[in-house]
Amino acid sequence: MTLRQSALSAPVTVDIVRRHVxxxxxxxxxxxIEIETVGPGRCTAVMPLTEHTLNGLGVIHGGALFALADVxxxxxxxxxxxxxxxxxxxxxxxxxxxxxPLRAEARELRRAEKLGHYEVQIFxxxxxxxxxxxxxxxxxxxxxxxxxxPTA
Amino acid sequence: xxxxxxxCCELTRRHFNTHDTFxxxxxxEMTVVRPGxxxxxxxxxxxHKNGVGLAHGGAIFALADVxxxxxxxxxxxxxxxxxxxxxxxxxxxxxPLRAEAQELQRSxxxGHYEVRIFxxxxxxxxxxxxxxxxxxxxxxxxxxKEQAAxx
Numbered sequence: 319m320t321l322r323q324s325a326l327s328a329p330v331t332v333d334i335v336r337r338h339v340x341x342x343x344x345x346x347x348x349x350x351i352e353i354e355t356v357g358p359g360r361c362t363a364v365m366p367l368t369e370h371t372l373n374g375l376g377v378i379h380g381g382a383l384f385a386l387a388d389v390x391x392x393x394x395x396x397x398x399x400x401x402x403x404x405x406x407x408x409x410x411x412x413x414x415x416x417x418x419p420l421r422a423e424a425r426e427l428r429r430a431e432k433l434g435h436y437e438v439q440i441f442x443x444x445x446x447x448x449x450x451x452x453x454x455x456x457x458x459x460x461x462x463x464x465x466x467x468p469t470a
Numbered sequence: 471x472x473x474x475x476x477x478c479c480e481l482t483r484r485h486f487n488t489h490d491t492f493x494x495x496x497x498x499e500m501t502v503v504r505p506g507x508x509x510x511x512x513x514x515x516x517x518h519k520n521g522v523g524l525a526h527g528g529a530i531f532a533l534a535d536v537x538x539x540x541x542x543x544x545x546x547x548x549x550x551x552x553x554x555x556x557x558x559x560x561x562x563x564x565x566p567l568r569a570e571a572q573e574l575q576r577s578x579x580x581g582h583y584e585v586r587i588f589x590x591x592x593x594x595x596x597x598x599x600x601x602x603x604x605x606x607x608x609x610x611x612x613x614x615k616e617q618a619a620x621x
Contacts, residue, residue, distance in 0.1 A: 338521055339521060340521070341521065342520075342521035342522070342523075343519075343520050343521045343526065344516040344517050344518075344519050345517060345518055345519060345520060345526035345528060345529050346520075346526070346528070348495075348496075348517040369491050370491055370492055370495040371491075371492055372491050372492060373489075373490050373491075373492060373493075373539070374485055374486060374488075374489035374490040374491075374609075375548065377550075379490070379492035379493075379532075379535075380535050380551045380554065381492055381493075381496075381528070381531055381532030381533075381535040381536065382492050382532075384528055384531045384532070384535070384554070385526070385528030385529070385531070385532065386528075388526070388527050388528040388531070389528070392520075403558075404527045404558060405557070405558055406555070406556065406557045406558065407527065407531070407555065407556050407558075408553070408554065408555035408556070409553070409554050409555075410552065410553050411550070411551055411552050411553070411554075414550070
C-alpha cells in the first residue's frame with residue numbers, strides 16, 4: 319500500500335485540516351477567515367466584509383477575494399492528510415462585490431500522486447458569484463501534523 | 471497612450487496609500503508610480519505568514535495586486551482587475567517583499583501587466599500576470615483629460 323492510499327483512508331478530521339491551514343495561519347486569521355467544512359477534496363471558507371477588505375473604490379479587494387479562495391483551496395488540497403503546496407493559481411473576477419459575508423467553495427478536479435487541480439467559486443452575501451479561482455497543488459509527501467502515519 | 475503627467479502618477483500613488491484600506495491593513499506601501507509602472511513593498515510579519523511560517527500565497531498575491539493597481543491606474547483612469555494568474559517559484563522567508571509591475575500592452579478599454587515579486591534578498595518569489603478593464607472614469611481628484619478641453 320502506498321503512502322498516498324493509506325493517508326487517504328487515514329482519519330483526517332476537519333479539525334486537523336483546519337488547524338493546519340488556519341490555526342498557525344496568521345495571515346488568514348488577520349483577515350477573519352474561517353474554515354466551515356472540510357470533506358475529501360472539498361472545503362468551504364468564509365470571510366467577513368469589513369473596511370479592511372475594500373479597495374480604494376469601495377469594492378471588495380481582489381487581493382482579499384484571492385486570500386479567501388487560497389484558504390478554501392488549502393483546506394480542500396490538504397483534506398487527504400498530505401501537505402499540499404500551491405504552485406500556480408489564477409482568478410477571474412466576474413462581478414464587483416459589495417455585500418458580505420463572503421463564502422468560498424473549493425472542490426477537487428483531479429488528484430494524482432504529486433499534483434492536484436482545484437477550482438474555487440467565491441460568492442457574496444446574496445449568493446452572487448464574484449470570482450472563480452483555479453489552482454494546482456504539489457504534494458510534498460509528508461503528512462499534516464496529527465495525521466497518523468500509515469501502517470505498512 | 472495619452473501623455474501622463476508626473477502629478478497624475480503621484481496622485482495615484484497617494485490614492486492607494488490612503489484609500490486602499492485592504493493594502494493599508496496589510497502594511498503595503500506603494501513606493502513608485504510611473505506611467506505604466508509601479509512598485510510596492512510589504513513587510514513580512516506574522517500577519518503575512520501561513521501555517522508553516524512562510525509568506526502566505528494570499529499575501530504575496532495581495533502585494534502583486536496592489537503593484538498591478540498602481541501601474542494600471544497610473545494614468546489616473548480607473549482600472550479594474552478582471553483576470554490574474556500567479557506562479558509561485560520559491561518560498562518567501564526574508565522580508566520585506568517587493569513587487570514591480572510593468573505594463574505589457576494597453577489599449578482603450580483593456581491593459582495587460584506583469585508583476586514580479588522579490589524577497590528581501592532580491593530573489594524572485596513569484597510572477598503574476600493581470601488584465602485590467604478601463605471603466606472609463608477617473609480616480610477621485612484626477613483632473614479631466616487636457617485634450618478634452620482643447621478639442
